[in-house]
Amino acid sequence: MALQRPYDALIIGSGQAGTPLASAFAKAGQKVVLIESTHIAGCCVNEGCTPTKTLITSGRVAHLTQRGPDYGIHTSKENETNQVLVDMKKVRQRKRDIVESFRGGSEKRLKDAGVEVLMGKAGFVSPTTVHVVTGGGQGSEKILTAKNIFINVGERPATPSLQGIKKLSKERVLDSTSIQELDAVPEKLVVIGGGYVGVEFAQLFGRLGSTVTVLQRAKQLLPREDQEVAQALKEILEDEGVVIKLESEAVGVDSVSENGSFTLSVKHAGAEQQIEGTHILFAAGRVPNTESLNLEAAGIETNARGYIVANEFLQTTAGHVYVLGDVKGPPAFTHISYDDFRIIKANLLPESPEAPKLGTTGRLVPYVVYTDPQLGHVGLHEHEARKQFPEKNIKTAKMPMAWVARALETDESKGLMKAVVDGDSGEILGFTCLGIEGGEVMAVVQMAIMGGVRYQKLQDAVWAHPSLAESLNNLWGFLE
Template sequence: MGSASADGQLDAIIIGWGKGGKTLAGTLARAGQRVALIEQSTQMHGGTCINIGCVPTKALIHDAESRDGAGYDQQVFQAAVQRRDKLTAMMRAKNFSMLDDLESVLLVNGKAAFTGPRSVRVTAGSDELELSAAKIIINTGALPAIPDIEGAQIGGRVHDSTTIQHAQLPKTLAVVGGGYVGIEFASMFAQFGSKVTVLDRGSRALSKEDPDVAREVQACLEDAGAEIISSASVRSISQDEQGATVSYERRGEVHQLQADAVLIALGRVPNTAGLGLEAAGVQTGSRGEVAVDEFLATNVEGIYALGDANGGPQFTYVSLDDHRVLASQLLGDGSRSTKDRVAVPYTIFTTPPLARVGLSQEQAAQQGFQAKIAVKKVSEIAAMPRPKIVGDPRGIIKFVIDARSDQILGAALMHVDSQEVVNLVALAMRQHMTAAELRDQIFTHPSSTEALNEVLAQLG
């Protein structure tokens, strides 16, 4: 069941092998503590990111982009899946060995459930193992949300973001959900040659983005052959040997969409069911998230939660920062908290990618800021040749600036390399650089970063 004996006193038990948990296990072990790390699936060693999330999906996206508009080809997709699988297997093995090599880490394969505030029972088939420790950390991540819609159960032609990575390449794909996951997968499969239709229940896709930014994303999706149908409320899904049918209502009329496969992409929910949290007295929120304070502590002394399970932003790098907060509590001076986080960026890996940090123009207005806007289409930025060099000058750059202080309130960057440039903008925001100071920085040429010189120069 594990890689070492369970004899002896444990200092900490970590349930789940996500980014925050595995990093914390190593940190505690190197500090001399004895740690048990429990994972229910041997295919999830290393966590969601390297196995079914960030790394494998971005590998598939890279291979889709490399096709440069070529048509449907099942063999090309299967070759991309094989490369994905090889990459994740290598990273999974590396993640396992990094902790297995530490003598004070006990690796346990099985499903954990609390039996009390200091104890868990791990089951793997007919095997059971009882473990106890003064500190227990919940790190069980999140799962795709499945709506209460007739026929929405995963199986056959109906997929979630995990199962579709190993499906046959559909000639036609219906994506239920116009949020970040749905849009990213729509972009990828369209570039693999699938005819993709996105059904979004909102009045427009990517509703958290400003309209001008969302329009750029939608235009690029349409360039790849994907269609977005807004104000579409899905009523039912059915499937047979010939295909799947999605029934949806739009503006009072019921429509039928035929497809080879359906992807349900309606977000992710904390994976806490079956943990026996009630046995430990741990409180949860409305979506099943473990309720924590700014130090990631639950209402039960000695029990903490990090990563997606605690209901915070569902990003691997936030889970990593959760590890820093918790390490500060368990090993340091306790000064770190989630309130320290400022200007946390994110990226949607469409083609080109959309990266954003801070407030949108709409959000700034809602919060009462007097904002000035610097915005420019990438194709119109003279001092940004890199996108043209690599053959994709599409996109938009938009900055939201506090008119009084010249502080950067937020930025949306949709262009080649935006997933890198956004980190520089976030750093500038954390360091309280003004827009003028960022505008006058010296950047390499030709690069995507140097676009900031020209875009911010519009503010004078």
Template sequence: MSQAEHFKTLILGSGQGGKLLAWHLAQMGQRTAVVERQWVGGSCPNVACLPSKNEIWSARIAHLASHAAEFGTMNGSVKTDMAKVRKRKRTMVDREVSFHLDAYKRSGAELIMGTGRFVAPRTIEVQLNGGGTRLLASDQVVLNVGTHAAIPDIPDLAAARPLSHVEALELDYAPSHLVVLGGGYVGIELAQAYRRFGSRVTVVEPGPQILSREDADAADAVRRLLCDEGVGFLTSTQVLRVDGQSGKKVTVTARSAAGERQIEASDILVASGRIPNTTGIGLEKAGIELDDRGYIRVNERLETTAPDVWAIGECAGSPQFTHVSVDDFRIVRDNLAGGTRGTRHRLVPHCLFTDPPLAHVGLNEREAERQGITARVAKLPMSAVLRTEATGETQGFMKVLIAEDDDRILGFTMLGSEAGEVMTAVQMAMLARTPYPIVRDAVITHLTFAEGLGALLSNVAPRTKLDAL
């Protein structure tokens, strides 16, 4: 083995948490390198969060334009130019890549483009994208290798060359009929977007409801919203096989309690979960263990089973959100400096970027019941929020769970315009352990969507007399 170049810290993968850590450590004077196989800055700015929300926004503009007459604007027929939608997205990605390259340059961290694998503890061999190899050793290693889309083991599905979210965001046409396999967050967001671009869309979900992690009322409301826009749903439906090729003609054979049926389509999108990028990178040579799902085994400090090796983000089994990867970065950063931060008890929000969006933080009703937690539940239809009288955005509802014994807010769900922003205000109250009456009685600006919090919390039932004594 040739002589290795030595670094203080090596980071395998340039996702959100990894790149932030690299820039921080390099600015602190440590010799730091990041090895990235393909996407400068990771998947979020290139093929995931930002590009998907970019195209979802284009779909929203198309939807608003097609309904402009309802607001008094007469603009004739509406047609989407998908090549321009893609160009707008690519222009944004180019800006993001330039930003990241500049951030590496300013921080002093070295970005190495190539495929890395462990050949010994804390030693990585990199097959450079431009040819040749480099051998890198370090005092400490951070793994930030992410996940990729799972392709279900369905006969002939792989041969049909289905789209993942990556390829779906590169289409320069709207499929005549798009079949989406999976009713999770990615599948539902893209189903609505492509319906608004003009595609016929059918979502096939093996479970009894879409958005399986959400309460039934939230999932049902999202389904009704998309049904009203023309998206078709087949739940409790198993795909038996796929014939043809996505982009040309595909036939999906599926089975439900009603029997077997065939769905003729032009394109097929797989949105059936994620698989960690942990195979083929030599983890066994570095003493790094995986759990039974293939994720890197870590403790609450994000330390792996190998000394001085850490893992960040999705590959470590963290919730699959960019904002969680950012918090993972903070945990590792502080612990490398001698801190004692961990992942336990952190309050992780999430948002489904449909239009209107679905946002949630804390416990939902199903989780509270599973944990044996008694909670008071209050709901408010968005039509009762005065802001919607002006905007016409009356779909959805707010829901809150309140502790029975001390008036803490345990959880909040909102399906409605600006749901993510309103949810964040509730999250701050939860972090401060603020009793709900204080939020209920706050003077909130009129006319805002957040103003609905006062009416929602006014619907909370009082404590029982025994608790109140």
């Protein structure tokens, strides 16, 4: 294997940080190579945000179609029950088409920038040297060296671990990737895990026609959220027919029938019970894609869970090796990965020599759970604020979405808003909106937090009527 001329930048993984970073370095006149093992554009475009939110939109259309009579809309006089027929193959194809379009855009961006792309698997030989095997392990091998190396390889669903799981056919044992490729709606879906991924898929397939049961070990769904928010989401899902069992744990698969359905033993409320299912979704964990990188050869440290250790400037213990995105550990959000790209670009391709160095310390991280209604959050939760600032006069304001005029007009008034503030200074410490377009309402408050705007300014603002944002006139009146 011949040693090639050194690259300026070698990027492993083409996720939401890797692809734009490769393009930025190439446009700056540097020699760049991007190594990708599976498909261009990473998890977000191929298995994460883009396909799941596309599927969730189909679920929302099915839900609204069923709710037509609530608005005085009927599909036909003969169909007063308004049963919805779901063409899962069409739902899946729509998802595939959008993913292909997005992926094609990323591929074109790399090509236009002049990035060299190698499809293969990479492993470190030294802090500046990488061994690459192309062609699915059957192709050529290359040794590449680079001035700077960037790791953006992401995570994957954890391997299912459950007694008797091998009794089931592989088509019935699902993760967050494989469930998106179903060509028929599962009759009875059991979801293991009540986190962000679990609740999104539970609601989606319930709306498409599955009987859904969620098993959650914790005392509430979405353990990071404040209790009343998690409880409100639980009630919303239950109103749609999703069965949720908290403080429950799957013990094992007891029996499998000839048609493939199964009986699952579950520990719940101190006793063991059985539930029936046809498919099981494991949505309770992800693992970093680090085991094949041979990180030890580069002196790159990982933590106990296999995530790469980095400082606030995203440097690993190897110095000129940087890490971006999910592979460095939570929070595992696409927008974090993209912001990592922004930090690296600003520090290594500065617009001017005097530009300040950027880091991750103190950055404000919003997120949205794409249930319907959405759960948008930014800043601190109440329990976090009280723990972090015991000296502050912490106050909270809670208001149901049923008191928001725009939500009532659209007949989508489930959920609530919650704000956390410093009662003395008026500083907004955190905000949650579980409600129609919760992510967009959250973004309004995020802008206020970023600008140091006190809650009183939002309370006194003139908002357009009728809008969801005008609820920010009234929310603060409930501070206590």
